[in-house]
Amino acid sequence: MTPTSSHVPFATQLSNVYLSILALFCFKLFVKISLNLLTYFYIVRGNRKEAARISAEFYDYGQNHTFLKGHNVNVLTIDHVTPLHEACLGDHVACARALIDAGANVNASTIDGVTPLFNACTVGSMACTEILLENGAKPQSLVYQPSPIHEATSKGHYGCVEALVTWGADVDMEIPHLGTALYTACVCQKLECARKLLREGANVQKGKSLDSPLHVAAEKDCTAVVTLLLDFGADINARNTEFLRPVDVAPPSSITEGFLLLYEATPRLLSQVCRQCIRNCVGRDRLHLLSHLPLPNRLRSYLQYQ
Ligand SMILES: *[C@@H]1O[C@H](CO)[C@@H](O)[C@H](O)[C@H]1NC(C)=O
Ligand SMILES: *[C@@H]1O[C@H](CO)[C@@H](O)[C@H](O)[C@H]1NC(C)=O
Numbered sequence: 001m002t003p004t005s006s007h008v009p010f011a012t013q014l015s016n017v018y019l020s021i022l023a024l025f026c027f028k029l030f031v032k033i034s035l036n037l038l039t040y041f042y043i044v045r046g047n048r049k050e051a052a053r054i055s056a057e058f059y060d061y062g063q064n065h066t067f068l069k070g071h072n073v074n075v076l077t078i079d080h081v082t083p084l085h086e087a088c089l090g091d092h093v094a095c096a097r098a099l100i101d102a103g104a105n106v107n108a109s110t111i112d113g114v115t116p117l118f119n120a121c122t123v124g125s126m127a128c129t130e131i132l133l134e135n136g137a138k139p140q141s142l143v144y145q146p147s148p149i150h151e152a153t154s155k156g157h158y159g160c161v162e163a164l165v166t167w168g169a170d171v172d173m174e175i176p177h178l179g180t181a182l183y184t185a186c187v188c189q190k191l192e193c194a195r196k197l198l199r200e201g202a203n204v205q206k207g208k209s210l211d212s213p214l215h216v217a218a219e220k221d222c223t224a225v226v227t228l229l230l231d232f233g234a235d236i237n238a239r240n241t242e243f244l245r246p247v248d249v250a251p252p253s254s255i256t257e258g259f260l261l262l263y264e265a266t267p268r269l270l271s272q273v274c275r276q277c278i279r280n281c282v283g284r285d286r287l288h289l290l291s292h293l294p295l296p297n298r299l300r301s302y303l304q305y306q
Contacts, residue, residue, distance in 0.1 A: 073104040082108045088116040088132070091125040096132070106137040113145030121148040121164070124157035129164070139169035147173065149181045153197070156190040161197070171202040171284075179208025186217040191224050199305050201284030204232045210241045218246040221254045232305070233276040236264055275303055 074082055084104040087095040096116070100106060109115050117137045120128035129152075133139060141147045149169045152160035161181075165171060174180045179187075182202045185194035194213075198204060207213045214234040217225040226246075230236065237245055247264070250257040282290065290303050 073099050073102045074108070079112070080108070080110045082116070084108060084116045085110065085114070085119055088119040088125060088128045089123060091120075091123050091128060093125070093127040093131065096128050100131060100135050106132050106135050109145070113141065115141065115146075115148070117148045118146050118151055121152035121157060121160045122155065124152070124155060124160060126157075126159035126163060129160045133163060133167040139164050139167045140173060143173075143175060147175055147178070147181075149173070150175060150178050150184050153181045153184045153190060153193045154188045156188065156193055158192050158196060161193050165196070165200045171197050171200050172206055174206065174208070179211070180206045180213075182213050183207040183211070183216060186213045186220070186222070186225050186229070189217075189220060189222045189225060191228065194225055194228055195305070198228065198232045199287075201279075201287045203284075204229055204234045205238065210239070212238045212240070212246070214238065214246040215240050215244075215249055218250040218256050218260060221251050221256045223256050223259055226256055226259060230263060231272070233272075236260065271302070278303060 073084070076082060082104065084096060084099045084106070085108065087099055106116060115137065117129065117132045117139070118141070120132060129148075140149060149161060149164045149171070152164060171182070172180055178184055180202065182194060182197045182204070183206070185191075185197060186207075204214075205212050207216060212234065214226065214229045214236070215238070217229055234246075236247070239245060240249070247257060247260040250260060279287065290300065293300060293303075295303075
């Protein structure tokens with residue numbers, strides 16, 4: 001203690017100490033609030049690297065990138081739902097991105113087999129779907145698990161279907177109780193999704209067991225989908241398990257029934273038959289190469305159904 005301080009009354013010295021402690025506390029509080037705000041805005045504004053750096057520096061979670069703001073990003077609920085599942089279900093793209101960057105498991109599966117990708121497809125979040133696929137999420141599930149492509153198709157989320165196909169989902173995968181994605185599109189009458197799947201080479205005959213997509217489209221009296229399927233070469237004479245043809249399952253005297261009867265009686269256009277033949281020769285896995293063929297634009301577009 002300095003000699004001068006002995007002249008100051010003891011009570012004043014004591015209050016100075018309290019004041020200093022209070023000031024220090026306020027300062028620390030201020031710093032902490034500022035840092036929290038800064039981290040928050042960086043995460044919200046999408047500058048994840050900076051957010052990670054800030055949290056790493058000040059909260060010391062840095063070494064192990066599976067922690068975000070002090071929580072394990074792969075924490076599970078009792079049903080094995082992860083934060084990434086929730087982020088995708090809510091279409092919270094920035095959150096999903098931050099979680100993935102912090103090491104969240106993109107292939108995490110709940111006890112029901114639901115993945116974050118499935119959730120993104122349920123709500124039609126194209127951005128989440130793409131982020132997940134870009135970060136290695138598997139584009140399709142096992143046969144007995146909820147299938148992202150069927151889900152996106154049933155809801156008519158065209159963008160998600162497109163992303164899934166681009167990242168290698170099998171367009172012909174058949175799930176016992178749902179059939180193929182094309183069959184689902186016909187059941188739910190999602191014309192654009194059906195078109196997309198067919199353009200990507202989905203087998204027009206493959207539905208659910210012996211029930212072809214044309215059967216279900218006829219049954220639903222959906223002439224637009226029926227026309228599309230016939231355009232892609234659907235077999236008008238295919239028989240289902242009851243040995244019925246599509247025209248037999250169409251509602252009696254419906255527009256679709258009339259359309260199918262007329263179609264049967266009309267010879268198919270040679271150009272259509274040729275297109276079908278060429279596409280079959282090229283094969284599903286090489287259809288994307290059609291755009292590179294040195295053909296006149298009109299012909300190329302015709303082959304690609306554009
Ligand atoms: C990261 O954290 C996990 C979960 O606690 C732990 O198992 C793992 O060993 C840690 N990794 C490193 C490199 O510290
Ligand atoms: C997700 O699963 C797929 C297929 O099993 C695998 O190829 C991929 O590497 C996994 N991704 C990650 C990030 O673990």
